[in-house]
Amino acid sequence: MCLAVIAFGMHPDFPLVVVSNRDEFFERPTEALHVWEKEPKILAGKDLKAGGTWLGVNALGKLAFLTNVRNLKQTPHPNPKSRGSLVLDFLKSEGSISALEYAKQVQSSKDEYEGFNLFLYDGIRAIAIGGDPFGNQTVESGFHAVSNASWNTSWPKTEKLKSQIISKFSDWTNGKITKQNLEIEMFLSLNDAELVNDVNLLPDTGIGIERERYLSSVRIKTPKYGTRASTIVFYGKNSVEMIERSFSEPLSDGYTERRQMLEW
Template structure:
């Protein structure tokens, strides 16, 4: 059995420009400047800063706003972001994807007695919550941060959240029970988020997968397929509104009028919202990693272009998803039988 397992879906508008998972540096791609992620101006050369230049990250990239929703640094640091489901008319100056990217790109702690996570979180909370005008920087979010201890035998794990739009950012270490089997979704920590149907169902399936794997000495490939199967669980009653997304792990396409999460950078025209990507990450005690990102729902133009893509880090053509919905084009479900619909990375962390 691997030491650590993480499986996650990314639910998003299918027309939102996105780069698939690949090794990169946020800095060299122009997404990181002075430790803060910003949009790069057309034709502008990315600013170089030596303290970030050696930070190698495996993640996708949100082309529209910068940052990412899930990423793993070669040092072993891992971060996962979920939005909090809410209705708000407020506007926020910074994308939540910046939180993941800035943590992964932050150099090791130089402060005596502080871990990498503690150093990052101390800089995140407090006055930095607000802009110079006194406005909150981020719409509602949950942020899971993991950092390996010296021997890679265990991970330090924290949850940071603002519990909704304009809320104060707080953080706490995960409990012992959460470190064994934890579930994170789009509810507020301490306010019923753990009671969501999708969270409870996901944890139920995960416990079963792990127990069977331990009892039968299941190989890693089989474990991976079982975890991807978990991520495809759908509610017997398909959701038709944002409020009902709490009842299903995989979101089948829903036609929403717009993104109303309060983030100007995230505003979208009318279009389909669904589970776009599923990701499974296994980390062994030796620091060996298996990272697989698999397509789920996509627009027809994407499905056609994916047939030209190769598995893993070998590519033909552009990595980004640039398609926009036209008329009544219907989303299609990616075929899991084709290597063109997934990216597979096997490597060892820098220990």
């Protein structure tokens, strides 16, 4: 997953809301959102190449998601582990292992992976670990955004999506729109494929300005690489609801929607 905005501690019934796009090569095999019959049960999509996931929650109330850090100025890792395992291992962990304890484990093994941002929530505390330079922090209440740089780095698309989500979230909490209308507005925001024209606003991650521009939109649409899925998570007090819209073709607006709940 390469873009996420969260509302943490901003609603009395939903302590965490996640709005996200997963960007990936369309040739990479993927299984859509489903319940993994494990103990504890996991609700997530699945990367069929490496076996991990980019966003998921388990029946103990643990949630995690991952974005890659893009910095081609650095020497690539010669034999990296799959970053999707960082999410999956947290969701598979025992209930007694907190987000903070797991973050310490990740810290000790960080050099085994290419760059990443990892968000961990155990139902009590939220931790953000990773970035460039690498660090970790307790996530405070509020709206936060992350893409392919460090946590809350200001990129045009992170600021654009976050501002849209803040506006719609305010309308929802003030009773101006329903939860159903909020979902519609959030998905419309996630589907925004407008590129940034002012190159002075773009980051420099070592891929060249033209490629930076093609990756500058909230939803990425290129012939082979782009947004594979848009997902909204409503994390409640006793259950979680996830809605996923997956795109099977690079430049198409057609999607398959899946909606599932998991209780704890």
